[in-house]
Amino acid sequence: MSSRLEQLLHARRLTGLLDAYAGLGLLRAGLRAGLLEALREPVTEAELAARLNAAPDLLAAWLRAAEAQGFVRRHDGAFELAPFTRWLLDASEAPALRALLDQAALGWAPRFEDLPRLLKGAERPLYGASAEEGPRMATAWRFLEERAVRALGHIPGVRNARRVLDVGCGHGTMLAAFLARYRDAQGVGVERDLFVAEAARRQLREAGVERRGEIVAGDFMTADLHRGSFDLILVDNSLHYFSPAQHAALFRRVLAHLSPGGVLALQTVVVSGDTLGRLLGGSSLAASFDLYLRCHRNLYGLPDLARVTEELRDAGFSSTGEVAVLPGGTSRYVWARTG
DSSP, X not given: OOHHHHHHHHHHHHHHHHHHHHHHHHXXXXXXXXXXXXXXXXXXXXXXXXXXXXXXXXXXXXXXXXXXXXXXXXXTTEEEEXXXXXXXXXXXXXXXXHHHHHHIIIIIHHHHHHHHHHHTTOOOOOTTOSTTHHXXXXXHHGGGHHHHHHHHTTSTTSTTOXXXXXXXXXXXXXXXXXXXXXXTOEEEEEESOHHHHHHHHHHHHHTTOGGGEEEEESOTTTSOOOSOOEEEXXXXXXXXXXXXXXXXXXXXXXXXXXXXXXXXXXXXXXXXXXXXXXXXXXXXXXXXXXXXXXXSTTOOOOOOHHHHHXXXXXXXXXXEEEEESSTTSSEEEEEEEOO
């Protein structure tokens, strides 16, 4: 490759990085200022400025930049949403998509700015020190919820589960979705944060499954769970809250609460070299998420699945397997079954 062409390709990669950074800011500004909502129907620049009482020069500049990014398009002198941006607003996972954008800007970016100090041994911050970060992350995880419930159906034994325990249930959305899909099932969610546990109870009521669901406020490792055994125990995107040294105790406790033939379904993001994962961008996001986790002193990196499988068998599970949640497997379930 000639040095001239190589330089052009490097420059294109750099402009792509700058475009991605600018695009995130443009999208978030458009959401927060109500610009995207106002562009659901074609509208001229002057009409939009009047409707939002916006500074004309800044609005014109935002529209030019958003059009260049492919977020809006112009037709016969009017602007409207491009298909991608309309999907961002109207998808069933729209609140989760917005939370993902916010997490990238408000969670990941500050931690990566701190990385030079952290690499030199500066004390790593506590995750959850900001009251907004936990709820924002919980909302962002909902992006996977519908796919995760479908993926669970491919795990042996899940469709027949009648007693379900959700460890670290958060706001209760996954438990509520499971109970709504499997109407013969009953569920218990365990959540250590009292305020989040109350939000989970509200979620069960709003989903109309409160008669078949219960929320226990407490730490799963010590909570009183004398409610019989369970056919299915879910651990969704929370293994990174446990240090690798805690995995054995966690899996033994799970095993102690499973009925014979019961299933543990452990959902996690995976740093994967799968070709489809790389093409879809999931692999690079997973690697960045792993780095973000490790920037906190109370979080741990994404798990090594081969090691997790070995730990599950050492704990006493008789069979294990994996089921992809996302194409390319950058999010997947590791499942384990009792004898």
